Amino acid sequence: MIGILSVMTYLPLLGVLGIALSGSDSRARLDENVKVLALFVSLIVLGLAVYVGLHFDVSGDKAATFQFVEHFSWFPSLGLTYHMGVDGIALCFVLLSALLVPICIVASWKSVKHRVREYMAAFLILETFMIGMFCALDLVLFYIFFEGVLIPMFLIIGIWGGYRRIYATFKLFLYTFLGSIIMLVGLIVLYKTTGTSSIPDLMKGAPALLSPSLQGWLWWGFFAAFAVKIPMVPFHTWLPDAHVEAPTAGSVILAGVLLKMGGYGFLRFSLPMLPQATLEYAHVVYALSLVAVIYTSLIAFVQTDIKKVIAYSSVAHMGYVTAGLFALTVPAVQGAIFQMLSHGLVSAALFLCIGVLYDRLKTRDMDQFGGVTQVMPRFAVVFMLFILAGVGLPGTSGFVGEFLVLIGTYIVHPWVALGLATGLVLGAVYSLWLYRRVMQGPMTRDAVKALSDLSRREQLIFAPLIVLVLWMGIFPTAVLSVLEPSVRQVLSPYASNPSLVAPDFSSPHHALDAPEPTLPHQDEHNEKGHQ
């Protein structure tokens, strides 16, 4: 009954138990043991995730379906079921989460000095919730994990954060909690109307059971939660504050995984379950995405806090994601997911880079740096590489995501693509400006002159990220082919929709050649919805 996904999800909790039970005569010894234990557990989870990835059927009959499924009755009296499984999309996010947690633990090895036990426990709990959320195939389970993520994140920022951490946690809480509550309402309505809490069933059958007006209400309900989470302008102001106050590893998870929960939510709920509402309101998403790309890029340009630059750039990058998702073509949605994965690696790495600087100088003010390249040549290379991946240089993962989003959007909405593409220029402006002010120029400050280059531990953190960013940039097909069947499944309600302008060429290169619709016809939707 219990399968590998559940083992992966709850193993970190077992680790927490171990941490709680561990004891030693000396504080330092204890902290050391706890770190080793946490790392060990997270590495096992990563191993399990890789095992799932290797045994995932990408080309056979099951490619488009959920695999490694666990399904049994949970609270029969309430009609709740325990339902886990992964499709290509979820698998990639599980892998991303499982990769980032051990990196976070190693990154915090030296920089976290007080309450080490609690800190490591918080990260392991966080891992449980993250992986659980991506594997959950039941509404109730999904909601529990989705909300649960907030608790350890809240603590990580609130306890190990910077000077204004209480303000930041409060803002984070206010925004995401409000959004989630509204989504909860939506989930309840969804359950009440359709009579099932199974996400795969809902993905197949919900459009037929929901009237257009109800779809609209639900769409906005989900939008509230996911638009805040990803975040879209104007619901983004919690993010820069949260990032600035969060400890390095907190920022890594925040940017690397938490933002992606919003995009994942759109993919799981809004797109497949509410196709009519999605088509009706897509223009709202385009507009907000365009604003996000241009508006936040300009803001990023004038920041003096290094972390705020990257935080705002995250919002801009997520603008590509939301636009790509709602362009509803295979390349655009593939690109949006790829962009999320890529950004998960790249922004995580950039926050780690900032952490490297912060650990040494205890400041994130650009003006306190300058000329760092001269004393930290290795770090300069690493930082440059991720800056370039951030601006989408071909050969890095950042390019593939942006390119697919843009080309997939262009073939249906050229103007939207044109607006988004200005991000190519704006992104280069703020990224290179950041690099120039921090890393280049004359070295005038004594504190900078005393900096030491990357330690072995720090090199170890960056190595897997560098390899993955380049690998995904040069051979992205491995990832794209895992995603493609699931993406086509998500887009199946739109395959025959005339309101999506299909490009008119007779060649085999057809952008919208999604499989035949698996849903009943639109006329039936309304009838059933009204019953």
Place this chain on the structure above:
Amino acid sequence: MTMAEISVFSTLFGFLLAGLWGRSLGVGLTNFITITAMAISTAASAWLFYDVAVLGHPQTHMLGTWIQTGGLDIAWALRLDALSTVMMLVITSVALMVHVYAVGYMHHDASPQRFMAYLNLFVFCMMMLVTADNLVQLFFGWEGVGLASYLLIGFWHEKPSANAAAMKAFVVNRVGDLGLALGIFAVYLHFGTVQFDALFAALPSVAGQVVSFAGYTLPVYDFVALLLFVGAVGKSAQLGLHVWLPDAMEGPTPVSALIHAATMVTAGVFLMCRVSPLLELAPLAQQVILLVGMATALFAATVGMTQFDIKRVIAYSTCSQLGYMMMAVGVGAYPAAMFHLFTHAFFKALLFLGAGSVIHALSHEQDMRMMGGLRTVIPWTYRMMLVGTLALSGIFPFAGYYSKDIVLESLFASQGSLAYLSYGVGAFVAFLTAFYSWRVIFLTFHGKPRADERVMAHAHESPAVMIFPLLILSLGAIGAGYVGYEAFVGHDREAFWQGTLAVSQTHDVIEAAHHVPAWVKWFPLEVAALGIALSWFFYRYNPALRRRLVDGLGAVYRFVYNKWYVDELYNFLFVRPARALGRFFSSGVDAGVIDAFGPHGAVALSQGIGARLSRFQTGQLPFYGAVLFAGASLVMLYVIVRGAWV
């Protein structure tokens, strides 16, 4: 490994070895590795040129899949045909000379290993660009050379001006890349492919179709061609996006020779030639290209007349010569454009490396007002620079004479008022070119030394490792025109190009160019001679008259000297507004509106209500939670009722 893979990837290996382990390998070993990689690439390219272009065996090597999803199928592949192998020959031969030269030039630098690694990286990206079989791989190389250019312009990263120039180059190029990217998307939308052969085969399918664009309608061909041309404008520093090229001279001089004269900046011309079958169907786009090329040639030549930094003069001359190439593209004389690209690579690299030798001799002095009288101090450099200058000013029988003439003849032969105008402008630019390039010679090598005595005492001829590449390049500057003429633009051109360059069905411009009136052929040479004579008159014979003339021209001179104030204009139009907007959005909108009415507003509101409703406001968080929950519950109730109702 095939020859094609060796030619492209050996420099990638060189880059990785030198880049990752250069520090521990040491200078000597790193030089050896990078130059060996470069020499292997050159030898392989020469062999491929012989096999593909001379013997006529075009081929495409598939390396693997790059991006494949939802109908898109983009491959990693090496496309070897006449056009790409000509480019490979030019790139590798100039790059090899620059690599050797750099060993001497960067001898005193703190990290020559990093420099050599970047050079190898550049060559790899450039080879990927020219051997691309589809537009997206071309874009990979295109942005890759942009990166290498950025890294090399900013090579002396402790120098703020170098960093500024590097960033400017990257960002301005990105504006062009934006156009190229949109062009690629448009190609995919309208033709369903980004692969060259498939694209050319699909061209007839959109005949007569138009694109509506901001109230205008444009034929699909013109629309796509213009978008691609925006990319070329950025990379080839055409008027409008040229501002990065003069500043790029902040980089070490070997970089200026290789990237900002011989190879990378010609990528725009190459791209236009690569998509020439498309351009042939886009007459409107061709006219725009002709006009932009004309404006660039004229603009850069006028500015080049007034500058005093020796490298900037040569940079503006590069800009101007690229204008010539674009003009040739604009009238469909693609072989002429490629021919000028070919010869220009040799004599311009020669001029830059010569200038580098001058700068090297004078302890990094670049201002020509501080030079003079170097003819006897650095005689070999002087001779080589003379060869380059003769070629640039188009004097028979040097390389520039052949290629510039065929460009101008093609302009004349393409007929129509715009064509005749462009011929006139082209001839005038030839006059200006001769004038300012000889101005460089006179100011630098003739007259009395103006450098102070200490510098002059140190002035010395460059070592053999720097002079040898100059000698080789000067062979190209002398002979490339004569040797290449028949194959590139003469009787053998059809056999040579093997259909890689489109030829108009109705009017073969190159053929017509051979039959223009005799005066059309002689005129450019005459005005060039006049330019040299005037240059001599003003800079050697009667400098006082020149000074009076400059004073008399006052405002006009200042306008030209300040590069037509384009930088100032862009600063006013883009840079400052972007900052102001950013600040406004940051403090005005984000903090002032969104936060004020969002979370802060909610807090203030609830505090107001809370103060009135509740006496025990100790813990804030539970209270807000309660407010939120109550509000959310109301919403939930409403939705459930409504949902059940609907």
